[in-house]
Amino acid sequence: MAAARGGGGSSEAAATAARAPCAFSPGDRRSLAVCGADGRLRVWETAGSRLQHEYVPSAHLSAACTCLAWAPPGGRQPPHKDGPQRKKRKSEVPEADKQLDILAIGTAVGSILLYSTVKGELQSKLDGGHDNKVNCVRWHQDNCCLYSCSEDKHIVEWNTQTCKVKCKWKGDNSSVSSLCISPDGKMLLSAGRTIKLWDLETKEVYRHFTGHATSVSSLMFTTVKPMNENKPFDGITGLYFLSGAVHDRLLSVWQIRSDRKEKNAVMSFTVTDEPTFIDLTVSEVKEEPVKLAVVCRDGQLHLFEHILNGYCKKPLTSNCTIQIATPGNDEDSTPKPVPILAAAFCTDKQSLLLVYGNTLQPIIERVSLNTTESHVCLIRDVQKVLALKTDVSVTKIKTPVVNSDTKVLVPGIPGHSTSVKAPPSGKEKNKSKRKPGETEESIEDRLGALDIDVSKVKTPGGLPQTDSFAVLLVQGLESNDSDILNKVLTTRKEALIKNTVARMPIHAVIPLLHELTKRLQGNPYSASQMVRWLKSVFTLHASYLSTLPDLIPQLGMLYQLMESRVKTLQKLSRLHGRLFLLVTQVAASETVQDVTEVNQTAKLVYEDESSDEGSDDEMIADKDSDENWDEDDEKEEQSDEQDMAVEKEINGDSDLEPENESEEE
């Protein structure tokens, strides 16, 4: 699976992966909201990678979406009561916990839209907080406050119930680019270039961190509890958080300490390009490593697993890198990289949701984590996936691919069934384990071996002058020359066939049988000819065949073929009988009609009656024939033997059957 990747493709991928804000719904990651370059908001279902709905903000071109945030699961409970007389039911409906509902959208003009994903409509618009591009929005996890930061250097706390600014303060000297709320909900991290930790009650700076050289694009807390539990936990001290910045290939991890001196990063992770999307599993237990998935601008995904415990000088490299490429087996043979847009850990922390392809139509796939390999390249045919997906969006009906190259097994074809054996026969186990492929190979082997034998036979014996068919046949079998074989095997004369088979050397019998088997599976017309050959082979060489030790594997296929054909005899003869009946009836009625027509022209007055009578007569005739149905069938079975090629073949079979039984024993 691991494959090196051409360096040329990376810049191309980066160009397509223009940063589109996207966010997974919290909790079980059921939906993904993506705001495309066209300003439309699309909500995708992650399980089926299906477009749930699309929303176009009224000012989607002027006020493009810059950031997204889902409301946390289960905010404040609304004053909603059940009916007082609600009865206790024997079984109630468990409702899918649809906790997530509101999506906050920050725009380039400074307003924030609150959009209801359940109703599919805009709930409210928060205005008057910012006068420049909103860089980041974050929901407070407990009360329904919303925090936003903007290019205008301010941080705003919103009351979403009244849609009013609750508090607004200057966050930085330059634009504030990122926000994060501490796990206990009492502190707020903000970052422009430097990172500040604010006390949310007093709105004062609690700590400063050096930050990055460029503006910070992402901030995240990685732990909820400090790793050393000997000290009392005040909610914030001892926690780690992660930051990534624009044009920075290093993600830094910071620790909030009780002493105010330490301002530098504790450790760092190195990735191949600027991080665009980060997801992590928060470790709750000390021994559990933090899992980190970083999607880079070049479309690669890096996975890290690390137990956070203090300093680490060296930047850590990723445990696993995931790339996606097209198969590239069409006209252009170079596989093209497919950019990964986002990734998120599933609730079981063992699998990863990958979002890749185009932002307008992303593909969402669930991949189970396997970090044993350091570099994984997944091959995905994006075009085909999208082509298959289009129908699903409305009707939800997926049509699986059915190609013409599907293997079809019908009764009689090798592989459809092996010979039925009585269970206690434990001797021939090894033979029964053969695969159908082996028998075909063994033909070649045998033919190769025959090559020498035949030449030995031929030279001393000399050619018989009278009938060269046997020689031709042997030659054809040796050289696998279809021309010769066709010439020989298409003879219809019984006597000739008999003679040829009688004269052919004993070692050529098995190859001939294989050749006949192969031809039997083909055209039914040729099958009828082959049956004649088979018949004479079995009548003349039965004694030789019964001596063969590996007869069952050699002729098993032929036996099954015959079995399956014999089974259809009854149906075929029944069908033949019916058809015959029908044809004769039609012919008969035609003659009758001719007669009545003559009558009609003669008696114009009684036209209606006479025609009715005629048809009645027909009906009666039909009924009669129906009653005689079974008898007819039987008669025809007996009488039609010479006509039907298939039956011919069956006739041959019936001769052979005792033969085969004896072989089995």
Added chain:
Amino acid sequence: MVAPAALRVVRCGGSNLHGARAVFSADARYLLCTSGDFVKMYSVATEETVCMMQGHADPVTGIQLNPQNHLQLYSSSLDGTIKLWDFTDGILIKTFIVGYKLLALYALASYEDSVFAIIPKSGERDSFQLVSVKLTKTAGQEMEAKELSVILDGVDESPKCTAFGREGEYVASVKEVNLQVYFFKRKQMNRFSLSTTNTKGGNNRFTCVACHPKEDCIATGHGDGKIRLWRNFYHNKEYTFSTLHWHHDIVMDLAFSVEGTSLLSGGVESVLVQWHNGSDCKKDFLPRLGSAIEYISISSDGTSYCTSHTDNRITIINSNLRFSKSIQGLIKGRDVKTGLVVDPRTKALVLNGEPGHLQFYCLQSDKQLYSLDIVQQEYIHQAGLNQVDLVKVAFSAQGKWLATVEEREAADLELQLKLWVYDEETQSFKLNTRINMPHEDRITAMCFRDTDELEEDSPMLVTAGKDCVFKVWVIVEDTDPEAQQSVSWSCDFVGSYHNYQATNCCFSEDGSLLAVSFEETVTVWDSLTWDLKCTFCHPPGKIRNICFGRLTCSKYLIGATDHGFLCCWNLLSCALEWSAQLNVLVLQPDPLSEHIAAVSWLSKDSSLFVFKPNEPRPICIRRNLCKEKIQFAAFVPRDIPETIGSEKYLWLRRSQLYFLTNTQELMTFSTKSPEERLTPSSKQLAVEESLPMTPFSLLLGKHRHQQSQEDVDLGKVVVHNHYNQDSPAVKELLYTPAHVLPSASFLCPIFINSLLTSKENKSAEEVADEVEMESEEAEDDSAEEKDVTEMEQDLRPLEFLGETTCKLSKSQERELRKIRKMDYSWISSF
């Protein structure tokens, strides 16, 4: 977690969505439909449930918007109550106790204090009557509504068989071959009847009726697929009717469009037919709707239609006959033959869906993921036609392979075994091998060898058939150079035992042993050499189910016989370890633990027993699980192990047990209390709806707001073209060319005046004056017919105005407050 958490049985997958005709809200943004005992509101835009109204004790039979207030909904139920809901918030406003089973509900705009319902006639069975129920408007949550007056006797119980005509002037009801029309004003009853069968042997029985909204015309559907349009039915003799015929079978429902220009009809063909202008020649179709159409409803603005289907689905269709959305519960088509299977890849529950399809049902979100078209043949709805049906499904352990068996029962059986491989490149299943007639008779069981490590290189499939053999299928490399595929399936071994029918098969956990049951005997085979290792039987009874124990109990083999015994054999000693007398229907091992669930059927109710094979004492016994027989069960692994306090229910920690009854109810267990389960859904972020008003919308919308409020109060449909009815000042401003307009400063006072007077205390007389003036103007200006009719409608409400303005609903108050808060500073720019 509370320790004594009781185990409760909860329903999944939703109840039937097609209990009654679905109703669009006035703005066509929401769809209201019944779901068992509940009324659910879905968002048309997102297909999501917005709210669920619970309160009825029995299935809901009818829902209707309150014609007086379009934010309210009436619902009737078999429990004999009519409830009035505020559906935007999901609040129950009132309960009217009628005391009879209510089978249908009709609410009309022209009868403001009563609704119509169909109730059973007291004393007679199978006889129903249409009554009007007077709803008294007194305070209080619960009140009796005993004032019933019978309107029609001997009506059909189905809500489709009664319809109210234009503005409630008459009611038409059909039963068998009779149509009766009752005129309210004249108190006259006309009856029309057809002969039971017509000359061509068609079925003349009426199946449904619909009334034209604008004209006096009644459309009736018939059992033979004909639609008759009745006119001139005032006269008992000189009535006329015309016939439309396209459907080949029963017409299930009919609906007129809002203006009555087109008629929609649907039937078992699952094709929606739109007839234009009542003519037979002009019609449009929307085919392939999946299953029979049960109900058709149309939104009040005519932009969308909605069809409810018998397979628990609602389809929303645009007015130009395009699919828009579909709301899909668990498809409850016909018989579930495949059982419950879990797809290891998506963790979805897989079972029969639409005919020939497999549905993948996501249990976490309680929604259908998608349905996979396995048979890939057009489904033709025709009685007596033998259809291809999916009967068996199996997934390999990692979900890479899917095996399906389809069966068609014609004169002789047709069988097809298909093996699908999940193609990661295209993210879809791809057919790898198709095997015709894998067995000569029905396939009774199918299973993959699910060994985790070995699996992907050597998967193995076993099929057991009634033709007394079991077949082992393996993957082989294709030697044929022409074949494009590198691997395909082929038969490796055929086993049989004394010519008994093979009934079950199952692999042990490590895949080394295969157990196949042949009628009374269980045979155990070595999967490497295909030697018969040993046989077990428990004489008087055929084997119904078998399974191997797992993990620490992997040395045990469990079998259940149809003579009511559950046996546990030890594979090491080849002896019976224990047996218990239990009539086991379903035996289901948990893939993640040693536990095995057995569902028994004991005299009219099902019980559940959970046990470990190493001890004969069950861990958990649950009697009276449900009244129905349980057909299938499945353990679905949880994403995160649940924390369960009580020791008794530890078996539910790693996976959840789902089971399907023979009425196709999907059920599961929950250890959480009902409050815990329900709270997350009702917990919603309360966000005030505050949408900004643009200056232009202020200018136009100010007046319109009031209009629409009146409309809402009066129960009128909000019709789109209100623009013509704005205040004269605005009209003047908009219609006068800019170059002849006086200066803005001159216009400003007129403007503000017009805005202010309309809002503040204006008596009813003043409004009337204004409206009249407007109506005159409208006639002068455009003299459009539509406007005039609207004016007429507007005039009538004045008599109610006094009582309606005093009690505004909450949302209206909110809107008013919003208007008051508006910033008018921009006007100063004039």
